[in-house]
Amino acid sequence: MGASSFRTVKSPAELTETFRANGLKVTPQRQLLFGLMHGNTVHPTAEALFAEASARMPGISLRTVYQTLTDLASMGELRLIDVGTGATRFDPNTDDHHHVVCSSCGEVRDVYVAGSDRLKVDGLEGFRIEEASILFSGTCVTCASDTVSRASARG
Amino acid sequence: MGASSFRTVKSPAELTETFRANGLKVTPQRQLLFGLMHGNTVHPTAEALFAEASARMPGISLRTVYQTLTDLASMGELRLIDVGTGATRFDPNTDDHHHVVCSSCGEVRDVYVAGSDRLKVDGLEGFRIEEASILFSGTCVTCASDTVSRASARG
DNA sequence: TGTCAATCTGCAACGGGTGCGAACTAACAC
DNA sequence: GTGTTAGTTCGCACCCGTTGCAGATTGACA
Ligand SMILES: [Mn+2]
Ligand SMILES: [Mn+2]
Ligand SMILES: [Zn+2]
Ligand SMILES: [Zn+2]
Numbered sequence: 338m339g340a341s342s343f344r345t346v347k348s349p350a351e352l353t354e355t356f357r358a359n360g361l362k363v364t365p366q367r368q369l370l371f372g373l374m375h376g377n378t379v380h381p382t383a384e385a386l387f388a389e390a391s392a393r394m395p396g397i398s399l400r401t402v403y404q405t406l407t408d409l410a411s412m413g414e415l416r417l418i419d420v421g422t423g424a425t426r427f428d429p430n431t432d433d434h435h436h437v438v439c440s441s442c443g444e445v446r447d448v449y450v451a452g453s454d455r456l457k458v459d460g461l462e463g464f465r466i467e468e469a470s471i472l473f474s475g476t477c478v479t480c481a482s483d484t485v486s487r488a489s490a491r492g
Numbered sequence: 493m494g495a496s497s498f499r500t501v502k503s504p505a506e507l508t509e510t511f512r513a514n515g516l517k518v519t520p521q522r523q524l525l526f527g528l529m530h531g532n533t534v535h536p537t538a539e540a541l542f543a544e545a546s547a548r549m550p551g552i553s554l555r556t557v558y559q560t561l562t563d564l565a566s567m568g569e570l571r572l573i574d575v576g577t578g579a580t581r582f583d584p585n586t587d588d589h590h591h592v593v594c595s596s597c598g599e600v601r602d603v604y605v606a607g608s609d610r611l612k613v614d615g616l617e618g619f620r621i622e623e624a625s626i627l628f629s630g631t632c633v634t635c636a637s638d639t640v641s642r643a644s645a646r647g
Numbered sequence: 648t649g650t651c652a653a654t655c656t657g658c659a660a661c662g663g664g665t666g667c668g669a670a671c672t673a674a675c676a677c
Numbered sequence: 678g679t680g681t682t683a684g685t686t687c688g689c690a691c692c693c694g695t696t697g698c699a700g701a702t703t704g705a706c707a
Binding site for chain 1 (some may be wrong): 494574576589592594595601602603604605606607608610611612613614616618619621622623624625626627628629630631632634635636
Binding site (some may be wrong): 360364366396397398399400401 | 684685687688689707
């Protein structure tokens with residue numbers, strides 16, 4: 338499994354089915370968000386999605402964006418990610434994967450890790466572990482070259 | 493390196509020196525917090541430390557607790573930990589280590605991981621990585637036995 | 648003992664997120 | 678089509694954790 342191809346969130350049409358099957362209605366607001374999340378790889382915040390949604394549907398409320406995202410998450414169609422940049426990120430990639438965050442601009446990308454089953458871990462005694470998440474942080478290529486160009490401009 | 497013994501935060505006396513060396517004053521409030529963090533293994537929140545501090549020094553302000561903790565962190569004497577439970581945790585253990593959090597009660601314990609250098613990682617291309625943190629989550633032994641006893645009480 | 652920059656405290660404000668309720672509407676039946 | 682109604686939307690108040698601010702206070706040094 339490469340990082341550039343993943344089991345994407347269900348298509349808007351499939352999500353429509355899933356919502357109806359769970360007794361939830363399919364509204365224009367929800368359909369819009371289904372579309373915005375489909376194949377989305379940028380790990381957007383609720384605010385970012387609200388901005389995109391507002392451009393296509395003026396008047397949609399931030400409250401509804403949160404509502405729909407948490408609905409999707411509780412059905413397992415979306416993962417909630419906390420990379421420590423303040424706001425929760427929403428991730429339609431439900432594969433088993435991890436993340437790297439740029440500490441300068443907050444960009445988040447998917448990371449696939451193999452061999453974690455062979456780690457020697459000390460300190461989990463007494464815990465029944467349900468999950469392990471690995472978060473890398475560093476500087477993305479854009480921010481790195483920004484720093485270089487600013488330095489040479491000063492230079 | 494076992495989980496039960498770690499390079500603790502500097503002693504209150506050493507921190508007093510460090511603060512003076514950095515041009516910072518040593519106040520009773522700061523001394524109290526030096527003492528509360530020394531050897532502290534529970535990864536307390538600012539509110540929790542404020543509660544302990546208030547018991548020994550009525551009138552101390554939460555603002556001062558935050559101030560002193562961020563001062564300590566910016567001198568590298570303390571690590572700020574985000575385990576996703578809402579409030580930042582403060583950790584006097586500056587060893588290279590990771591954490592496990594109980595998703596039921598929020599207890600946090602130190603975890604030491606060896607062999608992470610041998611992980612096969614795909615997706616870090618273009619990033620200059622500064623840090624990797626592993627967060628385990630699960631159920632602690634106290635919460636597990638609580639669940640069992642509640643179940644048998646119902647049963 | 649005096650000076651003064653550093654600190655402390657209380658309070659306002661902020662960002663992210665949730666509870667609530669009146670107005671609205673998708674879904675289904677007739 | 679029209680009616681019914683449970684589910685939804687939206688706006689707003691509010692919550693939590695944290696930070697900005699400024700006036701009162703005080704540690705450090707002379
Ligand atoms: Mn992802
Ligand atoms: Mn720790
Ligand atoms: Zn960046
Ligand atoms: Zn627990």
